[in-house]
Amino acid sequence: MSEVKRTCNRCGTFWYVDTDRLRMLKGRMKTEQNIGVMGIIGSLLGNSQATRNLHQAANRQDINRLELEAVSSCPRCRSSDFQ
Numbered sequence: 001m002s003e004v005k006r007t008c009n010r011c012g013t014f015w016y017v018d019t020d021r022l023r024m025l026k027g028r029m030k031t032e033q034n035i036g037v038m039g040i041i042g043s044l045l046g047n048s049q050a051t052r053n054l055h056q057a058a059n060r061q062d063i064n065r066l067e068l069e070a071v072s073s074c075p076r077c078r079s080s081d082f083q
């Protein structure tokens, strides 16, 4: 487990980010994006299972994005201006 310290440039709050978790989240986003692209192609071809996959991937991607935003912005002021 590797953590990095981040300091908000706006309000001075500092927090720690688990870089392994960050990497895992980014990897998961990419996987969901690939599933989403395949779902779009499949649903264009009239595949209803592909359409369902697409919707599920979109939901998971939203959750991943929220989690990614939560760990990559200041916990106090939500600023992404940090070092």
Ligand SMILES: [Zn+2]
Residues within 6 Å of the ligand: 008, 009, 010, 011, 012, 013, 074, 075, 076, 077, 078, 079
């Ligand atoms: Zn802040």
